[in-house]
Amino acid sequence: SYVLTQPPSVSVAPGQTARITCGGNNIGSKSVHWYQQKPGQAPVLVVYDDSDRPSGIPERFSGSNSGNTATLTISRVEAGDEADYYCQVWDSSSDHPGVFGGGTKLTVL
């Protein structure tokens, strides 16, 4: 079935920009969604349909998707952004409703 590949970890200093990638075969043809998960909490949707933000999510969170890579960008990173981030798609070829990437731990230095 469809596979999404994320880097295990990304580190960034406060105030800088973090970019978390999600690789998949022709992922640009799919809608990609991103979740933030802090320890002991349920995931929270931060970007949907490649680049849209749910109500209440800061503008610092943005997304893009093209070719074989989707990217979550977090601008002006804050200590509170430290969390695990997961990308997700619906794999229509197998009717798998929720393929997730392996997750990326964002560390704020």
Next chain:
Amino acid sequence: QVQLQESGPGLVKPSETLSLTCGVSGYSISSAYYWGWIRQPPGKGLECIGSIYQSGSTYYNPSLKSRVTISLDTSKNQFSLKLSSVTAADTAVYYCARQRGYSYFDYWGQGTLVTVSS
């Protein structure tokens, strides 16, 4: 405000069937959304188990399909998960969530830990 709450046994014996229920408030599960189950083994990533549409159509993770049943109970506004022949590898936090059609999970329950052990 849409709210979801998982319930069920926290301990299941190997080879038995894991059964969980997700109660939904603030939204009717008979409306046009999907309702899904996602799990997360301790210290690991998220894995979608499957989803069910308000019509009753189901969509399962191919790797779990032979062991999974998801169903709706519209009279109680809840949906359920059954996972058969469990092993220690099925130990995880299980989340229920609302899913937009062919798309993202926008509301999640708080999760419930299920341990498979004798």
